[in-house]
Amino acid sequence: MVESIKAAVTGGASATVRDGVRTEGHFSVDDLATPRTQNAQLSTVAAIGLEGMLALQAVGEPSVRDQAARKRGTAIVAALTTLQRAILAADDPAAALRALTELSSNPPLADDPGLGAALKALVLRSRVEIARRER
Numbered sequence: 001m002v003e004s005i006k007a008a009v010t011g012g013a014s015a016t017v018r019d020g021v022r023t024e025g026h027f028s029v030d031d032l033a034t035p036r037t038q039n040a041q042l043s044t045v046a047a048i049g050l051e052g053m054l055a056l057q058a059v060g061e062p063s064v065r066d067q068a069a070r071k072r073g074t075a076i077v078a079a080l081t082t083l084q085r086a087i088l089a090a091d092d093p094a095a096a097l098r099a100l101t102e103l104s105s106n107p108p109l110a111d112d113p114g115l116g117a118a119l120k121a122l123v124l125r126s127r128v129e130i131a132r133r134e135r
Contacts, residue, residue, distance in 0.1 A: 062112075069110035069119050076103050076122045083129060097133055100126040 062070075083096035104126040110116040 065109055065111050066115055068108040069112075069115050072103060072108055073115075073119045073122050076100070076119075076126055079103055080122075080126060080129065093133060097130055100130055104130070 079096055079099040083093050083100060085091075086093040086096050104123045107119055107123050110119060
């Protein structure tokens with residue numbers, strides 16, 4: 001397409017002959033140049049489907065179940081820390097034990113397997129601490 005454009009020459013114009021067409025020192029565009037068309041295949045876009053589009057939307061966004069599991073895990077760690085401080089300060093750990101009992105009962109499920117394993121370990125640790133203090 002660029003080859004079909006000729007520039008004008010100032011002072012002493014020269015003629016250019018291309019494909020039998022004579023130009024006299026002015027711009028010309030070859031009419032034989034065909035515009036390029038895009039041959040996109042729409043079938044590949046349609047083949048993605050609704051499930052694929054929803055899966056693409058969910059990439060990078062934590063699920064509601066994962067958010068609940070993270071929130072519960074953070075609360076269990078805070079309660080274990082409170083229990084540890086109460087024990088070290090020789091205070092009554094009853095309030096921290098009640099909080100641990102409440103938090104470790106019926107923990108939420110996580111979609112992320114690593115998060116689920118970490119939450120199970122936290123729940124197990126809190127139940128061990130509860131059992132140790134109840135005897």
